[in-house]
Amino acid sequence: MAEQRQSGRWGGGREARSEERREDILRAAMAVIAERGYRGASLSAVAERVGLTQQGLLHYFPTKAALLVAVLEARDEWDTQRAAKPGGEAWPLDLYASLVEYNATRQGIVQTFSALLGESVTEGHPAQEFFRHRYEVVRDDAAAALRGEFGERLPGGLTPEQAAPLLIAVMDGMQFQWLLDPEAVDMPAAFRALVSLLRQGNQGPATDR
Amino acid sequence: MAEQRQSGRWGGGREARSEERREDILRAAMAVIAERGYRGASLSAVAERVGLTQQGLLHYFPTKAALLVAVLEARDEWDTQRAAKPGGEAWPLDLYASLVEYNATRQGIVQTFSALLGESVTEGHPAQEFFRHRYEVVRDDAAAALRGEFGERLPGGLTPEQAAPLLIAVMDGMQFQWLLDPEAVDMPAAFRALVSLLRQGNQGPATDR
DNA sequence: ATTATCTATAGATCTATAGATAATGC
DNA sequence: ATTATCTATAGATCTATAGATAATGC
Numbered sequence: 001m002a003e004q005r006q007s008g009r010w011g012g013g014r015e016a017r018s019e020e021r022r023e024d025i026l027r028a029a030m031a032v033i034a035e036r037g038y039r040g041a042s043l044s045a046v047a048e049r050v051g052l053t054q055q056g057l058l059h060y061f062p063t064k065a066a067l068l069v070a071v072l073e074a075r076d077e078w079d080t081q082r083a084a085k086p087g088g089e090a091w092p093l094d095l096y097a098s099l100v101e102y103n104a105t106r107q108g109i110v111q112t113f114s115a116l117l118g119e120s121v122t123e124g125h126p127a128q129e130f131f132r133h134r135y136e137v138v139r140d141d142a143a144a145a146l147r148g149e150f151g152e153r154l155p156g157g158l159t160p161e162q163a164a165p166l167l168i169a170v171m172d173g174m175q176f177q178w179l180l181d182p183e184a185v186d187m188p189a190a191f192r193a194l195v196s197l198l199r200q201g202n203q204g205p206a207t208d209r
Numbered sequence: 210m211a212e213q214r215q216s217g218r219w220g221g222g223r224e225a226r227s228e229e230r231r232e233d234i235l236r237a238a239m240a241v242i243a244e245r246g247y248r249g250a251s252l253s254a255v256a257e258r259v260g261l262t263q264q265g266l267l268h269y270f271p272t273k274a275a276l277l278v279a280v281l282e283a284r285d286e287w288d289t290q291r292a293a294k295p296g297g298e299a300w301p302l303d304l305y306a307s308l309v310e311y312n313a314t315r316q317g318i319v320q321t322f323s324a325l326l327g328e329s330v331t332e333g334h335p336a337q338e339f340f341r342h343r344y345e346v347v348r349d350d351a352a353a354a355l356r357g358e359f360g361e362r363l364p365g366g367l368t369p370e371q372a373a374p375l376l377i378a379v380m381d382g383m384q385f386q387w388l389l390d391p392e393a394v395d396m397p398a399a400f401r402a403l404v405s406l407l408r409q410g411n412q413g414p415a416t417d418r
Numbered sequence: 419a420t421t422a423t424c425t426a427t428a429g430a431t432c433t434a435t436a437g438a439t440a441a442t443g444c
Numbered sequence: 445a446t447t448a449t450c451t452a453t454a455g456a457t458c459t460a461t462a463g464a465t466a467a468t469g470c
Contacts, residue, residue, distance in 0.1 A: 018447080035332045040248045042432060054433080056449050064433070111330055118327005121320055121388040123244045132389045139386075156409035162402045165394060169382025170375055177348075177374055179330040180341045185374060193371045197406060200365035227421080251458060263459080265423050273459070 022060055022070075024050045029071050034111040037119055038068055038127070065126045072130045075113065079134075091141065093149045093195060100171060100191040107179070114175050135168065142167045146198070155200055163198065170194050231269055231279075233259045238280050243320040246328055247277055247336070274335045281339045284322065288343075300350065302358045302404060309380060309400040316388070323384050344377065351376045355407070364409055372407065379403050 028049035032041040043064055047057040061067040103110050120127040142164035146154065154163055170191065178187040237258035241250040252273055256266040270276040312319050329336040351373035355363065363372050379400065387396040 021448090037246070037248060037328055037331050039246060040331065043434095044432080052448095053450065055435090055451080058434070059448060062434090115327055115331050117385055118324055118330070119246055121327070121385065122246050122249065122324050128389065131385075135386050135389060136393065154406075156406045158402055158406060162399070163406070165383065165386055165399050166379055166403055166406070169386060169399070170378045171382070172385060173378025173380070173382035174374065176326055176330065176340075176381060177344050177378060180337065180344060184345065190371070190374050190378070193367050194375055197363075197365045197367060197372070197375070200409065230422090252460095253458080261422095262424065264425080264461090267460070268422060271460090 018060075021050070025052075025057060025060055025067070026071055026074055029067055030112045031108060033068075033071070033115060034108050037115045038125075039119060043067075068126050071112075072116075072127060076130075076134075091145050093145050093198070096142075096145065096167065096171070097188070097191055097195055100174075101188045103175070104178070104187050107182070110175050111179055114172075114179060117172065138168055139164045150198075154198055156198075167194070167198075227269075230259070234261075234266060234269055234276070235280055235283055238276055239321045240317065242277075242280070242324060243317050246324045247334075248328060252276075277335050280321075281325075281336060285339075285343075300354050302354050302407070305351075305354065305376065305380070306397070306400055306404055309383075310397045312384070313387070313396050316391070319384050320388055323381075323388060326381065347377055348373045359407075363407055365407075376403070376407075 025046065028046045029041070031049065032045045035041075036045070042054075043057055044054040046067070047054045050057070057067075061070060116127050117131055119125050120131045143160040146160035146163050146167070150160065153159065174185070174187045174190050178185045234255065238250070238255045240258065241254045244250075245254070251263075252266055253263040255276070256263045259266075266276075270279060325336050326340055328334050329340045352369040355369035355372050355376070359369070362368065383394070383396045383399050387394045
């Protein structure tokens with residue numbers, strides 16, 4: 001019985017292959033959620049996409065909710081990776097604009113998380129706590145970014161804490177408009193318009209005041 | 210056989226009662242959709258809420274999709290009623306602020322339509338065309354409102370058409386933040402902050418130019 | 419006759435559990 | 445031994461159709 005270790009070639013052997021499988025499944029899950037939402041996503045549909053039976057998939061994620069949690073955790077890591085600059089300082093405002101531009105090239109991912117966000121407001125949805133916490137963090141980050149650029153008051157007189165939820169709301173709200181009608185909506189341009197609105201009357205970085 | 214017309218007392222008789230039933234069903238459907246989204250809403254759950262069997266409900270709306278369409282049409286009427294001022298002119302910007310204030314007292318309805326909006330970005334969702342069209346209309350209305358207040362340029366230099374999608378995005382985006390964490394988010398205040406941002410440097414109504 | 423409801427039920431799914439079988443790696 | 449998969453299947457649902465029965469209003 002062929003004792004050749006054809007898997008020895010690449011590092012981890014069993015665990016590494018398993019890890020790869022897991023990631024394939026997560027990618028497939030995101031795609032299916034983008035198409036049908038979480039409630040509409042069947043385990044079979046995800047399994048089929050990676051060439052497994054539904055029961056085979058449950059070997060990797062024991063329940064449907066566990067699969068969703070893993071999807072959300074993956075996003076968390078991805079977010080953290082992007083959002084935490086080496087030094088740990090806040091993002092400058094312009095980086096938000098480039099994030100929006102980046103998102104405009106990844107319709108699938110935006111769709112996955114917009115669908116989940118929508119579902120998450122329904123009762124007892126397993127992603128609810130994730131989004132609640134995420135918004136808390138993301139509003140804080142945005143406030144820090146605005147404070148970095150403008151100090152304690154924006155040109156229009158708002159505090160960073162007042163403007164931060166608006167910044168996030170525009171990002172999310174524009175995603176829905178864009179997903180529903182990509183031809184009619186220029187998402188990056190709309191976000192740049194918001195930035196110019198926030199900066200109006202003062203282009204430079206904030207002084208200390 | 211009691212020939213008494215106990216229903217003769219109020220106008221329409223059979224049709225009127227039927228119409229009432231329909232409206233009860235629509236209200237129940239909105240409540241169930243708020244709780245579980247459209248895909249998660251079962252006809253039985255809606256029927257139970259109005260004291261009918263699932264099959265009894267199908268007498269009024271022949272399919273689940275037909276029920277959703279009726280819910281959306283009801284919203285359309287409601288919107289139209291509110292949005293169209295007697296003369297047919299555009300809303301002033303302040304009326305948007307009061308709409309947001311009103312929405313903040315109607316968590317259930319906001320939740321119904323936020324859940325539907327989220328689902329609508331998934332493939333082949335029966336509410337997709339409704340929302341696509343609605344945003345088109347609503348952006349146009351907002352642009353008209355901004356033009357009415359500011360003329361061809363807002364204080365920050367944006368055109369009404371550039372600012373309109375932002376206004377709508379803030380309304381929708383804030384709804385999600387608010388639904389997920391009503392304690393942490395003051396939705397009407399956030400919207401007023403946007404209004405002040407749009408008006409910064411010019412308080413009065415636009416002159417002609 | 420028409421309208422409002424109900425019971426019965428077909429036909430699809432869906433998630434999750436049980437338990438078998440094969441392959442892998444110590 | 446552990447890991448990866450599979451087949452079989454229980455137990456819930458869900459939507460929609462068929463067809464019966466009762467009540468209503470001309």
